[in-house]
Amino acid sequence: MKHIETLETRDMAESVNNGGCGECQTSCQSACKTSGIANQPCEKA
């Protein structure tokens, strides 16, 4: 019996080496203007 389904996610620890390019947008250019980082897409991934 399979007890655990692991969704496909970006490996955060690996992004220490393949992240940090700085090409992402700043958060406020989106929709809220008053309150998120998680919903910012990475422009390089």
Next chain:
Amino acid sequence: MIHQYKLNGYNIVLDVYSGSVHVVDELAYDVIGMYEEHTPEEITAAMLEKYADNPEVTPQEVADCLESVEALKASGKLFAPDVYENRAFDFKNRSTVVKALCLHVAHTCNLNCEYCFAAQGKFHGDSGLMSFETGRRALDFLVEHSGTRRNLEVDFFGGEPLMNFEVCKQLVAYARSIEKEKGKNFRFTLTTNGVGINDDVIDFANRECVNVVLSLDGRKEVHDRLRKYVSGRGSYDDIVPKFQKLVKARGGKGYYMRGTFTHYNPDFTNDLFHMADDLGFTELSMEPVVCAPGDPYALTEEDLPTLFEQYEILAKDMIRREKEGKPITFYHYILDLKHGPCIYKRISGCGSGTEYMAVTPWGDLYPCHQFVGDERYKLGDIWNGVQNTELQSEFKLCNVYARPDCADCWARLYCSGGCAANALHATGSIRGVYDYGCRVFRKRIECAVMVKAAEALDPELRARAAKPAAAQDCEDCSGCENG
């Protein structure tokens, strides 16, 4: 650190430091909950006792489950350690470029919304309009401080930016005239209350703006209670047809209906569904009001259970709509698990004061639009650049590891420590935490991840995702080969 919760029939385990998301059965949920504090023997005994009536839970099955958990831990996807804090990312000395400006082209407004954080557009100061010369210098400042970055974002903001529409048009024309020479691509956005929208504005917005943010709180009685003219008349009837015309003409380009909910409408999903079902908008954002605790429309502790329930209702309804082939987007439920932000972004946050700044009509620089008007947070100006480098360093260091209150929070790498402005207003320090906002944020993340779990595992949604788009559009029709 892990976070476990149950929602909409899914048992979800988030692994904080690897970013992994696991959907598990009841047995695994309990095993994982005990795993770090108990021996395998203790866990096995507890599981066999708890599931004594379940013939499928045998000693072998518990052993298999324990083995799966151990394998995930060994591969760094469960109970992953915090390997970031001690790497000592040098945030103070890291090189940053300016990526985006919030151009306050108008410190005045044609509405008199009660909850406006910008004090009816004047930001607790003088009213005024940005001149073309000041705006042009702001764009030059952005180019000069953007390094090798090609894409530059500029938001026309206020107050109400359409009260200075001619300057907005002139600034876009100027930006387009220097793009090629400077090797830049300006991406303009517009945030408007809608009163000033006409055919000229629609043509401009749909030609030049990659995104428009349209302020609408939902149901007419909700919207008109707080978003009204100086005369006291509500603005709903004036702006809704204009928004509909603008969105229809956008032809698929980005937009968001951006609402604010308050103590007067904690049942805010009814406002979202009104915008979707009655008005035809599909790209939605709805934010909790940020105001002084004593304001009559301020959200209260008693509102929280209702808000949590509303976020769950919304998540479940979005799944239903997706299954019916009529999806809506809710800004805070946009999570790209596979292509989301890297660890640097997750730690450093929104970029206010370093990568993102607000420019007043007179050319002063502030860390973001929510600091404008508070002289303590003036960074400098567009002619002389950032002069208050000490303040900018404070913002550079204002990351999730700088906030002791975040140390034990499972959502810390989803919010990056939260909003500096909200923290300042709630605690007096940009390194504080706005606890009410944190609780709302955590609920939103739980719901957003659940939606992602459904998209990945629900057979109906998987089948829909696997279909070609054309076939999805005409399921009820057999008129051609797509049917």
